[in-house]
Amino acid sequence: MPSRLALTCHNRSLTFQCCGDEHQMTQSQDAKFPKQRIALSITVNGTRHELEAAPTATLLDVIRDELKLTGTKKGCDMGGCGACTVLVAGRRIASCLALAASFGDADITTIEGIGTADRLHPLQDAFIRHDALQCGYCTPGQILSAIAVLAEGARSIEEIREGMSGNLCRCGAHANIVAAIAEVAGL
Amino acid sequence: MSSASFNYVRATELTDALSQGKRPGAAYLAGGTDLLQLWKASLTAPQDVIDISRLPLADITRAGDRLVIGAMARLSDVAAHPEVKAGHPLICDAILASASGQVRNLATAGGNLLQRTRCPYFSDAGLACNKRDPGSGCGARDGENRHAVLFGGSSGCVATHASDLAVALAALDAEIAISSASGERQLALSDLYPLPGETTAPDSSLRPGEMITAIRIVGAERFAPHSTYLKIRDRASFEFAVVSVAAALRIEDGVIAEARLAAGGVASLPWRLGRSEAALIGRAPTEQAFAAAGELAIEGARPLEGNAFKIPLLRNAVIRALQTAGDQS
Numbered sequence: 453m454p455s456r457l458a459l460t461c462h463n464r465s466l467t468f469q470c471c472g473d474e475h476q477m478t479q480s481q482d483a484k485f486p487k488q489r490i491a492l493s494i495t496v497n498g499t500r501h502e503l504e505a506a507p508t509a510t511l512l513d514v515i516r517d518e519l520k521l522t523g524t525k526k527g528c529d530m531g532g533c534g535a536c537t538v539l540v541a542g543r544r545i546a547s548c549l550a551l552a553a554s555f556g557d558a559d560i561t562t563i564e565g566i567g568t569a570d571r572l573h574p575l576q577d578a579f580i581r582h583d584a585l586q587c588g589y590c591t592p593g594q595i596l597s598a599i600a601v602l603a604e605g606a607r608s609i610e611e612i613r614e615g616m617s618g619n620l621c622r623c624g625a626h627a628n629i630v631a632a633i634a635e636v637a638g639l
Numbered sequence: 640m641s642s643a644s645f646n647y648v649r650a651t652e653l654t655d656a657l658s659q660g661k662r663p664g665a666a667y668l669a670g671g672t673d674l675l676q677l678w679k680a681s682l683t684a685p686q687d688v689i690d691i692s693r694l695p696l697a698d699i700t701r702a703g704d705r706l707v708i709g710a711m712a713r714l715s716d717v718a719a720h721p722e723v724k725a726g727h728p729l730i731c732d733a734i735l736a737s738a739s740g741q742v743r744n745l746a747t748a749g750g751n752l753l754q755r756t757r758c759p760y761f762s763d764a765g766l767a768c769n770k771r772d773p774g775s776g777c778g779a780r781d782g783e784n785r786h787a788v789l790f791g792g793s794s795g796c797v798a799t800h801a802s803d804l805a806v807a808l809a810a811l812d813a814e815i816a817i818s819s820a821s822g823e824r825q826l827a828l829s830d831l832y833p834l835p836g837e838t839t840a841p842d843s844s845l846r847p848g849e850m851i852t853a854i855r856i857v858g859a860e861r862f863a864p865h866s867t868y869l870k871i872r873d874r875a876s877f878e879f880a881v882v883s884v885a886a887a888l889r890i891e892d893g894v895i896a897e898a899r900l901a902a903g904g905v906a907s908l909p910w911r912l913g914r915s916e917a918a919l920i921g922r923a924p925t926e927q928a929f930a931a932a933g934e935l936a937i938e939g940a941r942p943l944e945g946n947a948f949k950i951p952l953l954r955n956a957v958i959r960a961l962q963t964a965g966d967q968s
Contacts, residue, residue: 488646507647507688510675530676532877537741543715546741549672553647554690600740617876618739 490553496521497565505552512536512547515562523563523592527620534619537593537600538562544600546618563592566599575599578632586623594619598633609634643684650691653852657820659689661848667691669711670746672738673754681764682755682771692747696852699723708854710749710816714804715740717748726860729887732868733807739877749851751804752815752831753843756907757879758786758798769795773839780943786881789905789940789949796835797943799904800842801879805832807868808854809909810885810901816853817845828854832908840907862887862899865967869960870903871952880904882952886960888924895919895928900960902936902953912936915957924965933958 489504496519505514515524515538524547527535531549538547539561567573575595578584585591594616601615612633621629650656660667664686668674671692677683697711701722708717717723718734738746760766760778767776779787779797787797805828813828826844833844845851866887872878883903889896898919900912915932922928933954940950 490647506644508644508678529679531672531739531742534739534741540744543744544741545744546672546739549670549675549742549745551647551668551671551675551688551690553649554668554671554692597741604740614876615740618741 490556492552492556494552494556495559497560497562507551507553509552510548511538511545511550511552511555511558511560514552515547515560521562521564525589525592527590527593532620533590533593534597535590535593537596537619539596539600542600542603544597561596563596566595573599574636575632578635579629582628582632582635584625584628584632585621586625590619590621590623594621594629598629598636601633602637606633606637607639609639612637612639643678643681645678645685646687648687648689650689650694653694653696653818654820656689656691656694657818657848657850659687660691660850661820662687663847665689665848667850669750670713672742672746673750677755680762682762691850696749697747701726704858704860706856706859708748708856710747710851710853712748714738714743714746714748714751718743726863727811727856728863729807729811729866729868729885730804730856732866733803733870733885736868736870736883737803748804748854751802752808752828752851752854753845754801755842756798757801759783761798769835769838770798770840770842777840783945784943785945785948786904787943787946788907789937789942789946789953790910791834791906791908792941792943793835793837793840795837796840796907798835798840798907800832800907800909802909803868803870803880803883803903806883806901806903806909807885808856809911810866810887810899811856811859811862812899814855814857815851816855817849818852819846819849823852825855829908829911835907859887861889862897865890865964867960867963867967869956869963871956882949882956884953884956884960885909886957886964888919888961888964890924890965893923895922895924898932900932900936900957902957905940905949905953912957914938919961924961926962929958929961929965932961 488507515521525535527533529548531546536548540558567576597619606612606615666685668688668690696709698709699720700707714734718731760768761770767778808828815826868885870880870883880903885901887899898916902910914935936957937950937954
């Protein structure tokens, strides 16, 4: 069974690796549009942030690189893996496919906003007990998605499996992920 | 990741959006799930992104026998709407078979109809594709074409349309409301998607600056008791169709009074199966009737080297969809 500490270590390691060159390209400014900055007034985990972003920045870019909330992960950056899942007004979205400018007044929940090391969210607790992760990179997105799947009314194993199909785990922990969610759902 | 920048403009009124959208290099952004993927892959490079997601065009309303879905309605909201669930379950089935929960919460109904093809030759800027680069040719026709069309292909393009919603809407004879700076027009959904030419293959018949504002479905509730969307794909969820079938029947006194069948994954548009529909009218919903409809569905199919497997797949999908629709009550 991975400990809570192991989960944290995995996350830190991968967070470090993830801040690579790719994002620098997003930030580069085309000479044709050197000036435009978009004013944002977003609320993340209950805290309001006034900031500016490039017109091309995704919500994921802003959460990770401006607000430094690196629990939300960049996986495929194409909406296919679910690692970037956050809640906007309680609804799950792929934050890599959301232009920050479009969500400039959004109320956002990330993994940092759902529990603490001392008071885990029930899904975080269940994921640990069910060994529902190995490297942990997809786990924040899995848990945010699972919160939404339960809120959307999934009440069977099949509905959980279908509801979680937008979250991929390359370590292959899907069976235990479903078991953890099912336990919290009371199944 | 694209390094091209763009200007961002948020439109708050339709007239404002339409006047911004007619400029060369402008692109509308609704849910953004398709546009941002294309931009990141350097397959599109708009100068101005006109954000239309907050235009007041997201309502879903029913008046009499007419259902109107605002183009900016998010797919998840369409699928969860009581009027859609009760009177048009085929639309719910098709939407819930599309994408993932995270994407359906972003993607809009209008944007879904205008998503670009998933043909791998379109997605790779190093390969020939008349859809992406008119006149460059079609690499898929004599290349990897497992995904390609069975019907309506040309020497210039064999790409399929990717939308599930469009297949359901085609079966229900939906109409599209379109606005531009110079006025409004309506189009049958089937006329939104042109067949490919020899050197060009536009995805839609929309003109520059035009915007879909609404989807209208009239008189389709009579199909609600006997309709289904069957999607065959390479994995069970979050995947595009290899072949799909929207089936809707009206059964009266044990006899099929009306039949609607449309197939996805087999053409550049939702492919209505008119001969199958006609053959079902007046018959009891039996295995024999469904098998005959399945055989008629594949008449005229023109397979390429890699996609002949889609012919029996389509025939069997039609039969199974009809069995499911016929069994409901």
